Amino acid sequence: MERAEDAGVYKLTGDLAIVQTVDFFTPIVDDAHQFGQIAVTNALSDVYAMGGRPLTALNIVCFPRDAMDISVLQDVLRGGMDKMHEAGVILVGGHTVEDPELKYGLAVTGTIHPDKVIQNCTARAGDKLILTKPLGTGIISTAIKGGKADEESVESIVRSMTALNRTASELMVEVGVDACTDITGFGLLGHAGQMIEGSDVGMVIDAASVPCFPGAKKLAEMGMIPGGLRRNRDFRKNMVDIGTNIPEFLQDILFDPQTSGGLLIAVPENKASKLLDELHEKGVSEAVIIGDVVAQNKGRIQVK
Ligand code: CO
Numbered sequence: 001m002e003r004a005e006d007a008g009v010y011k012l013t014g015d016l017a018i019v020q021t022v023d024f025f026t027p028i029v030d031d032a033h034q035f036g037q038i039a040v041t042n043a044l045s046d047v048y049a050m051g052g053r054p055l056t057a058l059n060i061v062c063f064p065r066d067a068m069d070i071s072v073l074q075d076v077l078r079g080g081m082d083k084m085h086e087a088g089v090i091l092v093g094g095h096t097v098e099d100p101e102l103k104y105g106l107a108v109t110g111t112i113h114p115d116k117v118i119q120n121c122t123a124r125a126g127d128k129l130i131l132t133k134p135l136g137t138g139i140i141s142t143a144i145k146g147g148k149a150d151e152e153s154v155e156s157i158v159r160s161m162t163a164l165n166r167t168a169s170e171l172m173v174e175v176g177v178d179a180c181t182d183i184t185g186f187g188l189l190g191h192a193g194q195m196i197e198g199s200d201v202g203m204v205i206d207a208a209s210v211p212c213f214p215g216a217k218k219l220a221e222m223g224m225i226p227g228g229l230r231r232n233r234d235f236r237k238n239m240v241d242i243g244t245n246i247p248e249f250l251q252d253i254l255f256d257p258q259t260s261g262g263l264l265i266a267v268p269e270n271k272a273s274k275l276l277d278e279l280h281e282k283g284v285s286e287a288v289i290i291g292d293v294v295a296q297n298k299g300r301i302q303v304k
C-alpha cells in the first residue's frame with residue numbers, strides 16, 4: 001500500500017481480511033494500572049479507525065528488571081488485561097525484553113470485510129468532520145512530567161485516553177462514512193493533513209468548535225509544550241492557513257500530539273447529525289462537528 005493507512009489490511013477471502021497494527025510507548029501518567037489501560041486503548045485504536053474488529057493481541061514489554069519492582073509491571077499488565085477484556089480482545093502471547101526504560105503496548109490482529117475498510121484518505125467535498133475526543137493530552141502529560149498538572153487535568157485526560165474508540169467505530173460503520181483516522185502523535189492538524197494530502201479536496205476547520213481539556217489552555221500558556229508539537233507545526237505549516245484571530249494557545253492545541261486520541265470522521269452531510277446523535281446517545285458525549293471537507297483549496301487546511 002503506497003499510502004500510510006492506520007493499520008495493515010490483508011485480504012484472506014472475498015469477505016474476510018485481517019487488520020494488523022502495533023504500538024507501544026513509555027509511561028505518560030504516574031499510575032501503572034492506568035498506563036496499562038492507556039497503552040492498550042491506544043494500540044487498539046488503529047483497528048477501530050479502519051472500521052475493524054480487534055480479536056487477538058500480543059503483549060510487548062520492555063522492563064528495567066534491576067531498577068523497578070516487578071509489582072509495577074504486574075499493575076501495568078493488569079491494566080492492559082482489563083482493557084482487553086472490555087474490548088473483547090483475547091491475549092494470546094507476548095514478549096518481554098530487559099530495557100532501561102519501561103515500555104508497554106500491543107501487537108493487535110482484527111478482522112474486517114475487505115470491501116468495508118474505512119480508509120483515511122477518501123474524504124469527499126461536502127463531508128462534515130466529526131472529532132470524538134477533546135485535544136490536549138500532550139500538553140497535559142508534559143505538565144505531569146514537569147510536576148505542574150492539577151488533579152482535574154490529569155483525571156480528564158486519563159478518562160479520555162482509557163476510553164475505547166470502539167463505540168464510535170461501530171456507529172460509523174453502521175451509518176456509513178467516507179473516511180476516518182485516529183488522532184495520535186501528529187496532532188489534529190497533522191492527521192487532518194494526512195487525510196487530504198495530494199487529494200482533490202480541502203478542509204475548513206472551525207477552531208472555536210474544537211474541544212479541548214479544561215486544563216490545556218492554561219498549561220499551554222504556561223509553556224508546557226511537548227517537543228512533538230513544534231515538530232508537528234513545522235511539518236504541516238505549508239499546508240495550513242491559520243487565521244490571525246486564532247489565539248496562540250489554541251494553535252498549540254491543534255498541533256498537540258495526542259496519545260489514544262479520538263476518531264476524526266469524514267461523514268456525508270446528510271448523515272452527520274444522525275451519527276452525532278447516536279454517538280452522544282451511546283456515551284461518546286464529547287463528539288462534535290469541527291469543520292467541513294470542501295472542493296476549494298485542494299490539499300490545504302483553512303483554520304478559522
Ligand atoms: Co492511527
Ligand code: CO
Binds near residue numbers: 006022184
Ligand atoms: Co498507531
